[in-house]
Amino acid sequence: MMKKADERFSWLIENCVRIGLFVLFGTFIVYSSHLVAPIIPFSDLPLAWKLSAKDLLIREGLQPGWGFLHELGYSDVLCLLGPIILALTIIVAYAGMIPVLFEKGKRRYVFIIIIQLMILLAALSGRIGMAG
Amino acid sequence: MMKKHLFWMIFLSACIAPLFGAEPLSAPSVHMGFPWWGYSALLLVFSFILGIVAVMSGVGGAVLFVPLVTTFFPFHVDYVRGASLLVALAAALSSSPRFIRQGFASLPLVLPMACLSSVFAVIGAMTGLMLPQDAVRIALGIAILFICAVMILFSKNEAPAMSDGDGLSQYLRMNGVIHDEKQDQPINWRARNTLLGLLLFACVGFMAGMFGMGAGWANVPVFNLVLGIPLKVAVACSMLLIAVSDTAAAWVYLNKGAVLAPIAIPSIIGVMLGSKVGVRLFAKAAPRTIRLFVIFLLILAGLSSLLKGLKIL
Numbered sequence: 001m002m003k004k005a006d007e008r009f010s011w012l013i014e015n016c017v018r019i020g021l022f023v024l025f026g027t028f029i030v031y032s033s034h035l036v037a038p039i040i041p042f043s044d045l046p047l048a049w050k051l052s053a054k055d056l057l058i059r060e061g062l063q064p065g066w067g068f069l070h071e072l073g074y075s076d077v078l079c080l081l082g083p084i085i086l087a088l089t090i091i092v093a094y095a096g097m098i099p100v101l102f103e104k105g106k107r108r109y110v111f112i113i114i115i116q117l118m119i120l121l122a123a124l125s126g127r128i129g130m131a132g
Numbered sequence: 133m134m135k136k137h138l139f140w141m142i143f144l145s146a147c148i149a150p151l152f153g154a155e156p157l158s159a160p161s162v163h164m165g166f167p168w169w170g171y172s173a174l175l176l177v178f179s180f181i182l183g184i185v186a187v188m189s190g191v192g193g194a195v196l197f198v199p200l201v202t203t204f205f206p207f208h209v210d211y212v213r214g215a216s217l218l219v220a221l222a223a224a225l226s227s228s229p230r231f232i233r234q235g236f237a238s239l240p241l242v243l244p245m246a247c248l249s250s251v252f253a254v255i256g257a258m259t260g261l262m263l264p265q266d267a268v269r270i271a272l273g274i275a276i277l278f279i280c281a282v283m284i285l286f287s288k289n290e291a292p293a294m295s296d297g298d299g300l301s302q303y304l305r306m307n308g309v310i311h312d313e314k315q316d317q318p319i320n321w322r323a324r325n326t327l328l329g330l331l332l333f334a335c336v337g338f339m340a341g342m343f344g345m346g347a348g349w350a351n352v353p354v355f356n357l358v359l360g361i362p363l364k365v366a367v368a369c370s371m372l373l374i375a376v377s378d379t380a381a382a383w384v385y386l387n388k389g390a391v392l393a394p395i396a397i398p399s400i401i402g403v404m405l406g407s408k409v410g411v412r413l414f415a416k417a418a419p420r421t422i423r424l425f426v427i428f429l430l431i432l433a434g435l436s437s438l439l440k441g442l443k444i445l
Contacts, residue, residue, distance in 0.1 A: 002239055002240065005239065006232050006233070006239060007233075009229075009232065009239065010228070010229035010232045010233055011229075013225055013228055013229050013375075014229045016225075017222070017225045017226055020222075021222070021400075021404070024397060024400060024401070025397075025401060027393075027397075028393065028397040028398075028401070031393055031394075031397075032169060032172065032394075038393075040392075042168050042169075045168040045394060046168060046171075046206070048392070049206070049207045049208060049211055049392055049394075049395060050206060050207070050208055051208060052208055052210050052265065053208070053210040053211070053214075053261065053385075053388050053389045053390035054261075054388070054389075056389060057388075057389045062389060064387055064388055064389055065387045066387075075393075076392075076393045076394075079393035079396075079397055080386065080391060080393070082397065082400075083218050083382070083386065083391055083396060083400075084386065086218065086221055086222055086225060086382075087218075087221065087379050087382045087383055087386060089225055089375075089379070090225075090375055090376050090379040091379070108303070108304065109239070109240065109243060109304075112243045112244055112247055113243065115247055116243070116246065116247045116250065116376070119247065119250050119251055119254070119380060120250065120379060120380055120383070122254075123250075123254050123379075123380045123381075123383035123384055123387075124383045124387075126383075126387035128254060128258065128384065128387075
């Protein structure tokens with residue numbers, strides 16, 4: 001009954017994960033072999049990872065949320081691309097399922113998926129809880 | 133054969149890559165005699181072993197990751213939780229397609245549960261990042277000891293009796309059929325207690341987001357015992373649920389800067405590779421002994437977290 005939607009969903013997850021893990025591994029090689037400079041110097045790491053995320057952002061003068069896009073030239077920020085692709089996987093897979101479910105007349109599931117996408121996009125936007 | 137070589141190439145290159153760019157051991161880059169890359173390499177090996185143990189004991193890697201890494205490594209709990217969520221997410225995403233194709237993971241069952249669970253995972257993640265480190269340690273210690281109790285007390289039900297379901301489960305067609313290989317016959321299932329299930333998944337989502345854990349330890353009993361889902365379907369649906377709710381929480385951690393490359397990336401690579409080895413060793417292992425060892429480790433880590441939070445340790 002959901003066969004085609006299941007297949008589309010699985011295919012999208014599989015391929016996004018493949019790309020995500022490839023990018024994750026590749027960017028970490030770039031980072032750890034010092035080919036590109038990081039935004040947090042290696043010499044500061046033993047101190048940096050003892051600070052809370054909030055304190056570290058203040059100390060390094062970084063913006064929370066999508067501000068990191070301006071810092072992609074640094075190897076440690078570049079390393080975030082792998083986790084970001086992994087965190088986008090479900091969003092892509094859910095969105096890819098909508099046309100199939102709509103075509104099959106499964107509107108009740110389309111409705112739930114749209115609500116789920118709204119929740120995930122709200123989390124992705126970085127606007128949730130920014131005051132904290 | 134090619135795959136086997138590729139596996140070891142990835143593992144070895146991840147281990148030795150930092151050595152090519154390693155700085156001299158200048159004072160600021162060294163902590164307790166260890167350079168930064170020493171911690172990353174150690175974390176990679178630690179996560180690799182954790183991945184093996186997690187698969188062989190039937191416990192998710194992330195539930196072990198947070199208490200053990202906060203106990204043995206000098207990292208702030210924010211980055212450990214961020215890395216742990218990504219570890220759980222990567223593992224859940226990797227196994228979900230196979231479970232869906234095999235017919236074990238049911239999207240009509242997971243979709244509504246994941247929707248509510250992810251809302252509370254976001255709330256949990258925000259709460260966790262707002263609390264001071266000691267408060268998180270105390271809550272984590274209590275949560276880990278609670279998880280141990282669930283693991284000891286939860287008795288699995290391979291195939292619960294088929295129920296008529298309730299209004300919501302009938303409307304959303306939360307039912308299915310799987311093939312039981314032992315008895316060579318089909319097992320029909322239909323979800324029951326859907327509203328109670330939704331409520332429990334909201335609580336589980338909150339804990340997963342707050343502590344950066346995969347929450348398979350709670351999802352499986354809720355699917356199996358509360359919703360009356362056969363164990364294999366419960367395990368598969370739990371992985372899919374983790375993939376969705378951890379995605380929501382992972383965005384909060386990413387946006388708040390709680391993902392540090394030298395901590396998160398070796399952890400993901402280590403656990404992913406370790407779980408592949410664990411699957412191969414699974415047939416030869418004694419899962420009950422390993423599970424008991426894991427529970428013992430969790431009790432120690434939970435107590436350590438609790439006592440550190442209370443400033444007794």
